[in-house]
Amino acid sequence: DTGVSQNPRHKITKRGQNVTFRCDPISEHNRLYWYRQTLGQGPEFLTYFQNEAQLEKSRLLSDRFSAERPKGSFSTLEIQRTEQGDSAMYLCASSLGAGYQPQHFGDGTRLSIL
Amino acid sequence: EDQVTQSPEALRLQEGESSSLNCSYTVSGLRGLFWYRQDPGKGPEFLFTLYSAGEEKEKERLKATLTKKESFLHITAPKPEDSATYLCAVQVFEAGKLIFGQGTTLQVKP
Numbered sequence: 001d002t003g004v005s006q007n008p009r010h011k012i013t014k015r016g017q018n019v020t021f022r023c024d025p026i027s028e029h030n031r032l033y034w035y036r037q038t039l040g041q042g043p044e045f046l047t048y049f050q051n052e053a054q055l056e057k058s059r060l061l062s063d064r065f066s067a068e069r070p071k072g073s074f075s076t077l078e079i080q081r082t083e084q085g086d087s088a089m090y091l092c093a094s095s096l097g098a099g100y101q102p103q104h105f106g107d108g109t110r111l112s113i114l
Numbered sequence: 115e116d117q118v119t120q121s122p123e124a125l126r127l128q129e130g131e132s133s134s135l136n137c138s139y140t141v142s143g144l145r146g147l148f149w150y151r152q153d154p155g156k157g158p159e160f161l162f163t164l165y166s167a168g169e170e171k172e173k174e175r176l177k178a179t180l181t182k183k184e185s186f187l188h189i190t191a192p193k194p195e196d197s198a199t200y201l202c203a204v205q206v207f208e209a210g211k212l213i214f215g216q217g218t219t220l221q222v223k224p
Contacts, residue, residue, distance in 0.1 A: 055210065105150075
């Protein structure tokens with residue numbers, strides 16, 4: 001059973017650059033979620049998809065952030081014009097859509113802004 | 115506003131010393147409460163789901179319980195390998211997202 005896969009695991013970039021992260025969910029899962037986690041805090045919801053439809057976006061998600069899930073399989077999260085405050089761990093999770101099934105997380109992409 | 119609070123923030127135990135972690139929540143309509151374990155540099159690992167007050171789940175040395183206002187994660191005779199951050203999260207009406215507490219970092223010394 002392959003779990004949720006995220007790439008890259010680490011990303012270091014200069015302030016103002018654009019970055020893109022990829023998430024491959026568990027194959028039979030139709031829901032996919034993005035969260036952000038800073039040191040000492042629990043994950044914070046960003047957005048989620050059911051199949052290819054983006055159903056909810058957090059108010060915390062500025063217009064510099066965009067997420068896609070074009071064919072209902074993998075997803076990408078792009079951050080444009082990165083800022084120091086974007087430094088965090090970006091986590092992806094997936095779940096089955098029926099009922100309230102547990103979300104299974106990948107090991108995240110750690111973003112560091114220089 | 116939906117809110118989840120975990121206590122204590124940090125807990126140090128000797129191996130074999132049982133204890134409990136608390137997760138209290140204020141939400142508009144609880145649909146599920148989830149416990150996760152997170153090791154440094156890793157994503158959260160799913161442990162339990164609880165759906166209704168009075169429900170209990172067990173796995174090895176861990177037991178999770180749920181009331182209408184809070185959940186407890188009981189750790190019986192912990193071992194050093196139980197050292198991790200334990201996260202509690204809730205899922206509410208009509209929403210796919212999880213709302214997480216800030217976590218309890220557990221250290222078990224041999």
